[in-house]
Amino acid sequence: MNAQPLIDGLVAGSMIGLGAIGITLTYSILKFSNFAHGEFISWGAYAALAVSSALAMLYAPLAAPLGPFSFGWSLVIAAIASAILTGLLTLLVDALLFGRLRRRGSAAIVLVMASFGAALTLRALLEFLATSKPAYFTSSLQIAMKLGLGARATPDQLLLLGVAVVTVVGVHLMLTRTAIGRSMRAVSENPDLAGIAGVDVRAVVRVVWLMGGALASLAGVMAGLVIQIRPQMGLDLLLPLFAAAILGGIGSVPGAMLAGLIVGLAEAATVMFIGAEWRAAVSFFILVAVLLLRPQGLFGRLA
Amino acid sequence: MTPELLAYAAFFLTMALSFAIMCLGLNLQWGQTGVFNVGVAGFVAIGAYTSALLTAPAVQDRIGGLELPIFVGWIGAALAAGLVSVIIGAITIRLRSDYLAIATFGVAVAVQAITGG
Numbered sequence: 001m002n003a004q005p006l007i008d009g010l011v012a013g014s015m016i017g018l019g020a021i022g023i024t025l026t027y028s029i030l031k032f033s034n035f036a037h038g039e040f041i042s043w044g045a046y047a048a049l050a051v052s053s054a055l056a057m058l059y060a061p062l063a064a065p066l067g068p069f070s071f072g073w074s075l076v077i078a079a080i081a082s083a084i085l086t087g088l089l090t091l092l093v094d095a096l097l098f099g100r101l102r103r104r105g106s107a108a109i110v111l112v113m114a115s116f117g118a119a120l121t122l123r124a125l126l127e128f129l130a131t132s133k134p135a136y137f138t139s140s141l142q143i144a145m146k147l148g149l150g151a152r153a154t155p156d157q158l159l160l161l162g163v164a165v166v167t168v169v170g171v172h173l174m175l176t177r178t179a180i181g182r183s184m185r186a187v188s189e190n191p192d193l194a195g196i197a198g199v200d201v202r203a204v205v206r207v208v209w210l211m212g213g214a215l216a217s218l219a220g221v222m223a224g225l226v227i228q229i230r231p232q233m234g235l236d237l238l239l240p241l242f243a244a245a246i247l248g249g250i251g252s253v254p255g256a257m258l259a260g261l262i263v264g265l266a267e268a269a270t271v272m273f274i275g276a277e278w279r280a281a282v283s284f285f286i287l288v289a290v291l292l293l294r295p296q297g298l299f300g301r302l303a
Numbered sequence: 304m305t306p307e308l309l310a311y312a313a314f315f316l317t318m319a320l321s322f323a324i325m326c327l328g329l330n331l332q333w334g335q336t337g338v339f340n341v342g343v344a345g346f347v348a349i350g351a352y353t354s355a356l357l358t359a360p361a362v363q364d365r366i367g368g369l370e371l372p373i374f375v376g377w378i379g380a381a382l383a384a385g386l387v388s389v390i391i392g393a394i395t396i397r398l399r400s401d402y403l404a405i406a407t408f409g410v411a412v413a414v415q416a417i418t419g420g
Contacts, residue, residue: 291395295402
């Protein structure tokens with residue numbers, strides 16, 4: 001018995017989980033399933049690539065690898081810059097598209113279709129700007145460390161797991177312990193009532209987009225670091241993201257992360273025991289099974 | 304009008320008419336009955352692969368290649384895509400509209416993955 005699928009699944013699952021948090025927040029607070037969320041992941045990865053390349057060009061020592069990791073300070077700075085840039089991109093898309101539809105009182109399905117259009121546009125624009133050739137943050141190779149039970153992981157992968165856990169705990173505490181978190185939950189329960197009670201609904205909507213964008217960009221940087229950066233990377237992650245958001249229960253941040261890990265592990269197990277070509281079907285089976293058997297998910301409440 | 308230009312126009316007309324047939328199907332599902340099927344492309348792919356498997360010439364080490372007449376391919380494609388959609392429909396028809404969108408998107412992705420992109 002080899003424990004390698006466990007590591008692969010956890011690493012993939014933590015990226016899925018971070019992306020699924022954005023989906024679950026958009027779904028529970030803005031009331032629509034955002035098919036453009038995957039594109040925020042791709043844009044986040046490319047934004048980080050652009051910033052880190054620029055930094056490395058301006059001041060080469062920034063790109064020198066940090067300790068056992070394959071990247072230097074340039075990527076750390078780039079990841080933070082990308083979180084902000086991707087957050088701003090989500091606000092731009094909302095101002096141009098979703099906000100207008102929301103003010104017009106459009107049905108959820110209209111917003112879903114609009115998000116399809118936004119996804120197509122963002123993806124085509126990214127392919128136009130960056131070409132569809134895969135890109136990498138660094139070209140340096142990393143030797144995987146032995147972890148026992150036949151499992152290996154690179155220092156990058158272990159760091160990403162740690163960052164994912166810290167991020168999820170942070171987002172969860174923010175939602176449950178801070179004033180803006182309480183406002184977000186109030187708007188998710190009932191936007192009109194929250195507005196009457198003095199909650200600034202538009203500010204809450206902005207925070208939801210900024211958080212979703214920042215988490216998506218983090219997932220994109222992670223995927224870019226341990227796999228590769230392609231304009232299609234977000235689209236490939238979209239179905240696992242939805243499976244995780246629904247399995248975790250719409251609106252639940254710990255649920256989205258836990259479900260992301262479950263989806264990641266299920267994918268890794270499928271690759272190991274059934275065959276790599278069935279990997280993408282796993283999310284679909286999880287999705288349909290949850291929708292049929294437990295539509296409220298693991299931690300959600302019935303609507 | 305050179306023959307090349309005509310051939311080019313005919314090619315685009317064929318594509319446009321194919322899209323028109325897909326729209327007819329979507330209109331029936333979404334327009335007439337309110338079933339928002341995001342995965343139309345997945346069912347198109349099932350039809351295309353079925354017809355190819357039924358009519359393509361036999362090649363060593365490749366599945367299909369039954370060399371049947373082209374009409375058999377068309378009917379077979381319609382039957383296969385219809386059969387799959389009956390199964391998918393039986394599972395998903397009771398879902399809320401946005402969950403149905405996600406599930407049918409899943410169908411399209413799963414079909415794409417299984418056929419190898």
